[in-house]
Amino acid sequence: MSDAGIGTMDRTPMPGMGVFNKKLGMWVFLLSEVMFFTSLIGSYIILRYAHPDQFAAPGSILNVNLTAANTFLLICSSVSMVKAFAAIQEGDVKGLQKWLLATIIMGASFVGVQVYEYIELGHEGFLPALADYTAHVGGPLYGATFYAMTGFHGAHVTLGVLALIFVYIRALRGEYTVADHEGVEVIGLYWHFVDLVWIILFTIVYLI
Amino acid sequence: MQNAESGASDHHMNLLGWKVDIYIGIWVILLLLTLGEVFYAFLPLPKMMLALGLVAMAVWKAALVGLYYMHLRYEPKNLWILAISPLPLAFIMVLAVITEYGWLVG
Numbered sequence: 001m002s003d004a005g006i007g008t009m010d011r012t013p014m015p016g017m018g019v020f021n022k023k024l025g026m027w028v029f030l031l032s033e034v035m036f037f038t039s040l041i042g043s044y045i046i047l048r049y050a051h052p053d054q055f056a057a058p059g060s061i062l063n064v065n066l067t068a069a070n071t072f073l074l075i076c077s078s079v080s081m082v083k084a085f086a087a088i089q090e091g092d093v094k095g096l097q098k099w100l101l102a103t104i105i106m107g108a109s110f111v112g113v114q115v116y117e118y119i120e121l122g123h124e125g126f127l128p129a130l131a132d133y134t135a136h137v138g139g140p141l142y143g144a145t146f147y148a149m150t151g152f153h154g155a156h157v158t159l160g161v162l163a164l165i166f167v168y169i170r171a172l173r174g175e176y177t178v179a180d181h182e183g184v185e186v187i188g189l190y191w192h193f194v195d196l197v198w199i200i201l202f203t204i205v206y207l208i
Numbered sequence: 209m210q211n212a213e214s215g216a217s218d219h220h221m222n223l224l225g226w227k228v229d230i231y232i233g234i235w236v237i238l239l240l241l242t243l244g245e246v247f248y249a250f251l252p253l254p255k256m257m258l259a260l261g262l263v264a265m266a267v268w269k270a271a272l273v274g275l276y277y278m279h280l281r282y283e284p285k286n287l288w289i290l291a292i293s294p295l296p297l298a299f300i301m302v303l304a305v306i307t308e309y310g311w312l313v314g
Contacts, residue, residue, distance in 0.1 A: 017286045035294050042301065043305065072239060079277075195273055196273045200266050203245060
């Protein structure tokens, strides 16, 4: 099959779902991610209610205000991502570049704040459960579940930022047009999903 | 894309009587809900009431992101069905793992 043939097939909406292949592929991937994060969140809830003595009250160890601000930062990055998509839909390449850059900066800042939070928590002795666990705050389950959930999410954000940088470079080269901007929509779906997961994680881990 | 494009052709919504960009309008609602969550979390209410209220606000926020930012609202019904397909599976998974609760507390 020629490259031209693959390209044509890729951009044609499929009769079943009515969406193009890349988009359908991203949706199917995101659905598997729903199961992944559900298993983490479900395990956390069950462990927390089985061992309430190992989990601290909201705000006693974790910095809720800092994370609320960070949550808002991620929400802002979702807005800039959707504005980037809206811009290229209207053929505004400069707008696409501007909003993508804003998304990258806010996404990277989110990861930076999370790393800062980890360092601060580590200094306070709140660590993941290890064989030689010696933390004096919280229980081993609290640290293990907290770092597992937020760590996996942080890894997703980091990968998202790297993917956005790739899309941004392509945007700078003028590879997205009003007629062909599937890459922007597909990375946008991933980015909004990461935001959506954090909205749930923030509530479950930091507020309840 | 074609569906998202058709839905995204009107980028405006009515927010408290003002005609605003729909993405900015949703952003304002998400900001207010996030502030509301942080405020509500520290109210002197029963634990169950706090949890239900916070989960309700989180689900509301997640739904807004899915519907408007991921453009699910404008997608064909088939994609909707696909999008919600993991929810019953996730429910079954959590329900199955909850049986561990008895073992853990025992």
